[in-house]
Amino acid sequence: MGCNCDNCNKCEYKNKIEEFDIKVDSKESIVIALAGNPNVGKSTVFNALTGLNQHTGNWPGKTVANASGSYMYKDKKFTLVDLPGTYSLLANSVEEEVARDFICFGKPHATIVVADATCFERNLNLVYQVMEITDKVVLCLNLLDEAKRKGIYIDIEKLEKELRIPVIGTCARKKEGLNELIHKVYNISLNKESYNPKKINYSDNIEKKIESLIPRLENILGNKIDLRWAALRILEGDTSIISSLSKYVYIEKEVD
Ligand SMILES: Nc1nc2c(ncn2[C@@H]2O[C@H](COP(=O)(O)OP(=O)(O)O)[C@@H](O)[C@H]2O)c(=O)[nH]1
Ligand SMILES: [Mg+2]
Incomplete structure (x- = not known):
């Protein structure tokens, strides 16, 4: 298939999705990366969206498994790529390197970061790192039911304003919020909406x-x-x- 670059037609990239051994059924498929810390419900979101349309494989040369699957929304085909669960993208491990390389060089049309609402602060590190690599991010704030049970309330509108990215609250196990999530992913990946994520200012x-x-x-x-x-x-x-x-x-x- 051709390149996924948003910037040009006659692309000089070598970074085609196939370099990552991801099964993309057609050229027209829109590729979405799914990132997140371990145990935040990434696979639950992935399974709910892709159902049985899944492939598993290994990242070339790496012992980390990858899963890709597809779903349709508004006549468009989306290929969802479940990245290894990581706390950061600093390439301290094979998993982090794989996740980083796919988000940066695989040029997905959008990246969903799934985060755990019961311990959101711990997830923010990865969220900010993804926001440094790409503007096309959707934050999926999952486990809202667990958070509620623990008396934790997160002001989603305020969080959106603070991070300057779309935030969708979900309870993936009950399939709640997933329609809003795929709608936002559609808008971001097809450039119907754009955001300018907050960047960290250093000294x-x-x-x-x-x-x-x-x-x-x-x-x-x-x-x-x-x-x-x-x-x-x-x-x-x-x-x-x-x-x-x-x-x-x-x-x-x-x-x-
Ligand atoms: N209560 C609750 N549990 C969830 C939710 N989403 C996922 N889980 C559970 O959290 C655990 C980890 O989910 P999994 O999808 O394997 O996480 P992953 O490691 O990020 O892929 C599983 O037991 C899921 O059933 C949710 O929204 N609410
Ligand atoms: Mg998983």
């Missing part, structure tokens, strides 16, 4: 370094990935991002 010295790195990275990477995110990873000394860049992104010029 002045880090921000200055980011600023000086971005033009150099732009020279090499163009707008193929979020440059601020790439700059942060490089400043952090993350060498795995360099190997992923050379694996998935076609680079025209040599790094000086």
